[in-house]
Amino acid sequence: MKRFTDWLLRRSTVWLLLAIFLIGSFVIWWLNIPLIEDMFTVGAITLIMVMGFQMFMGNSGILSWSFVGYVGIGAFVSAICSMQPQLKSMQIPVMYDVLVKIHMPFPVALVVGAVVAALIAAVIAWPLMRLSDAVGAITQFALLIVINVLLAQWQEVTNGPRTFTLGGTRLTTFWVAVLVAAASIVVAYFFKESSWGLRLRASRDDRYAATATGVNVIAMRYVAYVISAAIGAIAGGLYSHYILSITAASFYMSQLFQIMSMVVIGGSMSVSGAFFGTVLVTLADQGLRQFEFFLTQQGANAYGITEIVLAILMILFLILRPGGIAGGRELSLAGLAGRGRKRKQKREQEEPLEPDTTD
């Protein structure tokens, strides 16, 4: 029993984050306002992407531009797998016959999307993982362009530049998105704390010292990259079955920029940072959009103000607080208790306590 409570305490980060997220979800569900529920569902799907992104970028320190490409792969593959054959032949007449025939339940389709993305990542990634810094970032960026061109031009699979419409009902419901997002928090946290995650973080701090300590840096990066691609693909699958009409452009720079701003503002090095970054940027994003809408109604042409403000915010964070809000720290009971104690000490120093006369 003692061991169990110790374990709970040591892992308090993940329980606190889950509690905050699930209580938030419950309140929103209880409020039952369709507009807010819709925003929250999209936010939860974005949170899955952020967790997948943080898993690789936060632990390895390599900017993973190609991530959003795997989200796209997951979105298209799972959509192709789950759609009714007649619907597919109607919506996308040019599609390969083999693909038209495929039909499987939604959860299986999600998993297939993740597996396909992971396999593609596994085939491509090994040489990429040798590269760090600017060279690594540029190669990853080039890979994103390759994936995007494939998604946008391979019309027998993705309907090419035209919109891919899934039709039917939304298979991604509010609670499906919430539960998968909760699971992604758990996965990201325990990966970071696992021995693989620890070795990867060591390589981020100092690649040379990490190899001298016996860490196979490339192998660790590779594993994280493949898992991260799979999580991104699951998020993509949920996204396509929620939005119901997708194009390759949905999984490109603007989506990547959104994920990146969340991770940078929150703090890429911790799961808590990524979580609160997602919450903050989502709120700011929605608030700014309302403001933009309001200004446009007043006759001012304010289109794009949301993106500008978020970009400025990201630049400010990079200059003033490169570690993000969290700066590598995790939310934890011990940390909260320590903060409370410090504040109390400070108060006691400022105003000396009355002499104790009760005994």
Added chain:
Amino acid sequence: MPETILEVKNLSVSYGAVRALQNLTLQVNKGELVSLCGVNGAGKSTTLKAIAGVLKPTAGEIILHGKPIAGRTPEQVHKQGVALVPEGREIFPTLTVAENLRLGAFGRYDAKRFAADLEDMFTLFPILRERYHQAGGLLSGGEQQMLAIARGLVSHPDLLMLDEPSLGLSPNMVDQIFQLIAGLKERGITILLVEQNAERALQLADHAYLLSTGSCVFAGKPADMAREDVARIYLGGGERA
């Protein structure tokens, strides 16, 4: 005849066109402390990096426990029982002391032995117990060096290689580090020590090698190393025949 842990034969290493090390031959026996001395650029750190697998030798053999290891990757060499404590206290600054130590233990042993090792490290380095949950980057220079050495020790190396452990530390801390190295030697740990502070290193060493611009100019007992030799190499009075 004591058991030979490491044998290096005619080792040469180049950085591109620059020859950093030529024809170095050295031997480390079990339980010995062997010291590599020499000025900056003599090839001391290059030797350690070549043994650890970080640099690929251009020629020569590196034999550990009778098996050649030249050309192996650093993680393979680490698995074979060589721990390198790199120059400049390369600890992991954003990881906690606990995580830094756990990393040292991953290479060769599973986590079960780790608890006992940890207690052992705490008796050697009491400061690490106090700082256990702090980020490594918040430690002082001397504490970081202790952490780096402890990280090397928890892998139970057959050969511990220390690269300039006293570099950039206060005189007081330098004393502590040398006392510690003497203590490790007493425990029977085989050590290959690279030091600028030749006098202190030679007091502890069983064998010494003196390097000058990539070549070995002296090999033998520290006591046999004539003071003039050392002074000539270090102070550069080469012309005085």
